[in-house]
Amino acid sequence: MERAGIRDVAAAAGVSITTVSDALNGKGRLPDETRSKVREVAERLGYRPSAAARTLRTGRSGLIGLTVTTYGQEPFTFTEFAYFAEMARAATSAALTRGYALVVLPATSRHDVWGNVALDGTVVIDPSDHDPMVAELYRQGLPVVSDGKPGNCPVTAWVDNDHAAAVMGILDHLAEAGARRIGLLTGTSTDTYTRLSTEAYLGWCHRVGQEPLYEAYPAHDPCAGAVAADRLLARPDRPDAVYGLFDPNGTDLLAAARRYGLRVPEELLLVCCSESDVYSTTEPPITTLSLKPQRIGTTVVNLLIDAIEGTGTAVGGDHPTGQLMPTELIVRRSSQRRPPRTTVSPPRDPGED
Amino acid sequence: MERAGIRDVAAAAGVSITTVSDALNGKGRLPDETRSKVREVAERLGYRPSAAARTLRTGRSGLIGLTVTTYGQEPFTFTEFAYFAEMARAATSAALTRGYALVVLPATSRHDVWGNVALDGTVVIDPSDHDPMVAELYRQGLPVVSDGKPGNCPVTAWVDNDHAAAVMGILDHLAEAGARRIGLLTGTSTDTYTRLSTEAYLGWCHRVGQEPLYEAYPAHDPCAGAVAADRLLARPDRPDAVYGLFDPNGTDLLAAARRYGLRVPEELLLVCCSESDVYSTTEPPITTLSLKPQRIGTTVVNLLIDAIEGTGTAVGGDHPTGQLMPTELIVRRSSQRRPPRTTVSPPRDPGED
DNA sequence: TGTTCATGGAGAAACGTATCTGCGGAGCTA
DNA sequence: TAGCTCCGCAGATACGTTTCTCCATGAACA
Numbered sequence: 016m017e018r019a020g021i022r023d024v025a026a027a028a029g030v031s032i033t034t035v036s037d038a039l040n041g042k043g044r045l046p047d048e049t050r051s052k053v054r055e056v057a058e059r060l061g062y063r064p065s066a067a068a069r070t071l072r073t074g075r076s077g078l079i080g081l082t083v084t085t086y087g088q089e090p091f092t093f094t095e096f097a098y099f100a101e102m103a104r105a106a107t108s109a110a111l112t113r114g115y116a117l118v119v120l121p122a123t124s125r126h127d128v129w130g131n132v133a134l135d136g137t138v139v140i141d142p143s144d145h146d147p148m149v150a151e152l153y154r155q156g157l158p159v160v161s162d163g164k165p166g167n168c169p170v171t172a173w174v175d176n177d178h179a180a181a182v183m184g185i186l187d188h189l190a191e192a193g194a195r196r197i198g199l200l201t202g203t204s205t206d207t208y209t210r211l212s213t214e215a216y217l218g219w220c221h222r223v224g225q226e227p228l229y230e231a232y233p234a235h236d237p238c239a240g241a242v243a244a245d246r247l248l249a250r251p252d253r254p255d256a257v258y259g260l261f262d263p264n265g266t267d268l269l270a271a272a273r274r275y276g277l278r279v280p281e282e283l284l285l286v287c288c289s290e291s292d293v294y295s296t297t298e299p300p301i302t303t304l305s306l307k308p309q310r311i312g313t314t315v316v317n318l319l320i321d322a323i324e325g326t327g328t329a330v331g332g333d334h335p336t337g338q339l340m341p342t343e344l345i346v347r348r349s350s351q352r353r354p355p356r357t358t359v360s361p362p363r364d365p366g367e368d
Numbered sequence: 369m370e371r372a373g374i375r376d377v378a379a380a381a382g383v384s385i386t387t388v389s390d391a392l393n394g395k396g397r398l399p400d401e402t403r404s405k406v407r408e409v410a411e412r413l414g415y416r417p418s419a420a421a422r423t424l425r426t427g428r429s430g431l432i433g434l435t436v437t438t439y440g441q442e443p444f445t446f447t448e449f450a451y452f453a454e455m456a457r458a459a460t461s462a463a464l465t466r467g468y469a470l471v472v473l474p475a476t477s478r479h480d481v482w483g484n485v486a487l488d489g490t491v492v493i494d495p496s497d498h499d500p501m502v503a504e505l506y507r508q509g510l511p512v513v514s515d516g517k518p519g520n521c522p523v524t525a526w527v528d529n530d531h532a533a534a535v536m537g538i539l540d541h542l543a544e545a546g547a548r549r550i551g552l553l554t555g556t557s558t559d560t561y562t563r564l565s566t567e568a569y570l571g572w573c574h575r576v577g578q579e580p581l582y583e584a585y586p587a588h589d590p591c592a593g594a595v596a597a598d599r600l601l602a603r604p605d606r607p608d609a610v611y612g613l614f615d616p617n618g619t620d621l622l623a624a625a626r627r628y629g630l631r632v633p634e635e636l637l638l639v640c641c642s643e644s645d646v647y648s649t650t651e652p653p654i655t656t657l658s659l660k661p662q663r664i665g666t667t668v669v670n671l672l673i674d675a676i677e678g679t680g681t682a683v684g685g686d687h688p689t690g691q692l693m694p695t696e697l698i699v700r701r702s703s704q705r706r707p708p709r710t711t712v713s714p715p716r717d718p719g720e721d
Numbered sequence: 722t723g724t725t726c727a728t729g730g731a732g733a734a735a736c737g738t739a740t741c742t743g744c745g746g747a748g749c750t751a
Numbered sequence: 752t753a754g755c756t757c758c759g760c761a762g763a764t765a766c767g768t769t770t771c772t773c774c775a776t777g778a779a780c781a
Contacts, residue, residue: 068737385767385768
């Protein structure tokens with residue numbers, strides 16, 4: 016059984032190809048009678064227009080890319096952190112409601128998948144400085160919107176959290192809870208998130224006159240995270256509060272605290288950046304900073320589609336539009352010296368240790 | 369700056385279009401000299417072949433779909449359970465290593481995204497009985513591989529866990545730990561997973577002469593899960609062990625047990641099906657059944673690509689190849705009356721992940 | 722010298738759609 | 752009746768590849 020083409024429909028309906036195309040796409044000037052007849056015939060023949068031909072003709076594929084940086088050998092590590100999973104989900108959903116489909120692509124791969132997929136534009140997550148791939152895409156005239164303020168590569172637009180404000184908010188929050196020496200668990204890579212957050216921390220320290228206490232580790236290596244957490248708490252000038260920039264830092268720090276016999280929050284205040292709800296059930300529950308990835312994903316996709324539909328290949332000059340989105344601090348027991356008013360919550364289990 | 373086409377390359381290199389195509393794709397009979405010259409010119413002009421044109425000509429887009437059923441109003445709920453997230457990640461990765469990109473599509477959506485994307489084939493997660501979309505895709509000659517044994521819709525191939533064996537294994541495990549009345553928390557929908565698991569439970573009960581004790585709820589509603597867990601433990605003929613078919617059941621059951629003052633595992637044995645590692649840190653840690661979504665995702669994609677590349681549009685007759693994959697029971701404290709012997713090394717798992 | 726064969730490459734036909742252009746006829750006006 | 756407008760539709764072209772067919776050339780061989 017051969018797939019029916021537009022020609023077959025035209026022949027069966029006794030009209031021309033033009034008429035079929037116009038009737039099905041709601042264009043041209045046709046009486047409703049003709050329109051509905053063509054539709055009926057098309058339906059009967061099970062006609063599906065060829066997406067490839069349409070794309071070739073119109074220059075629009077209805078596909079947008081979601082690029083995530085791959086770390087080292089790992090072929091593909093999105094959803095490694097809940098942030099990516101949530102962000103990808105929201106982005107997919109947002110794309111679909113506007114009639115676009117989203118295809119997840121790694122920044123680099125063995126095969127040249129990029130060349131084989133017709134994209135109308137791309138979302139890029141946390142591009143590194145001078146990212147060559149982003150530059151190449153942009154050069155081709157493809158709209159590129161980045162999640163994370165781009166360091167030094169041209170993009171059509173970008174969206175980011177106000178990381179500096181978020182970090183300072185957390186540090187203030189911890190200081191208010193009585194912290195004197197706040198430590199930071201940070202990363203070694205050069206992405207915007209890590210850089211801005213660390214700078215904000217250093218700036219804050221300088222302002223309040225605290226000596227910086229931080230450990231940096233390669234964020235993509237979960238093992239290194241545990242080691243760094245341990246190192247931070249093992250220092251002679253041990254901090255009395257720690258903020259961890261990455262998702263697993265909370266449990267790692269909690270484990271390290273237990274190893275050193277530090278009670279949380281009495282002797283150590285803890286906050287980490289995470290989208291996982293695991294931290295609502297740890298002992299004690301850990302205060303987290305949510306970057307609101309759903310909102311980011313939705314915004315990024317909508318900006319991208321605006322750019323695609325707005326001016327076609329929009330090369331909007333040297334000043335890409337940026338947008339800062341708010342974060343949300345979810346305060347739990349780990350960052351409060353005084354436990355929250357006991358509600359009717361489940362009894363605290365002393366548990367083993 | 370116009371995008372360079374194959375014609376421009378041909379003109380600049382002083383050869384014909386054919387030669388350029390052959391040179392770049394490694395076909396035809398050309399001396400290495402010509403080949404490298406063409407490559408160089410193409411590189412200099414920044415030539416990127418049009419994916420749309422290639423797709424139109426060859427009939428291959430290099431794109432495969434990943435379809436997930438949408439429940440009710442929720443626009444898009446994959447990654448709702450860790451299973452989907454892991455499965456999607458593995459599938460994407462597997463597709464990419466074979467040069468394909470994967471696009472996530474909902475079973476239904478407002479816009480007809482299906483018609484606008486050229487797919488070489490589709491992976492369908494847990495199709496419902498007589499799924500109309502699957503039938504339509506199959507009718508179009510598109511290879512369809514399903515995750516979950518298809519109830520009554522034609523597919524090219526399918527992959528599934530041996531759910532019956534898994535459930536019986538768990539029930540035996542619980543009985544061995546001393547359970548006399550094992551309850552089940554199950555779903556109300558008609559997908560294969562729910563159906564097979566429930567049937568296996570009922571069969572087991574019948575065999576050992578236990579009266580079935582189960583509660584069913586709409587699995588897509590997280591709130592309903594907590595209610596159902598509560599209901600199950602509130603029954604006059606309260607079970608002394610429960611297996612929950614869905615990811616959140618573990619915490620829900622644990623919360624319900626606390627409400628009724630039941631100690632786990634002393635008075636209530638608990639197992640649930642989940643891919644989340646949350647259950648290794650609950651109090652007590654909960655025994656989980658892993659369906660190994662990574663392996664499923666990889667297998668499904670590879671089967672699909674085999675079908676795509678094998679015979680083109682393979683309509684392999686009435687007997688789609690099926691494949692049953694093993695599950696893994698991760699035994700933790702919640703299902704053992706006697707705490708596990710403390711070993712120095714992790715229990716067993718030399719295998720890959 | 723004529724035949725065969727391998728080599729290197731050119732020409733042109735698709736692939737299936739969207740859309741620009743144009744054409745006959747009907748209705749209306751002058 | 753000529754001229755004009757608008758309607759309803761058909762023809763033809765272009766989108767950028769891949770690939771089938773086929774031609775020219777020179778060398779090897781009888």
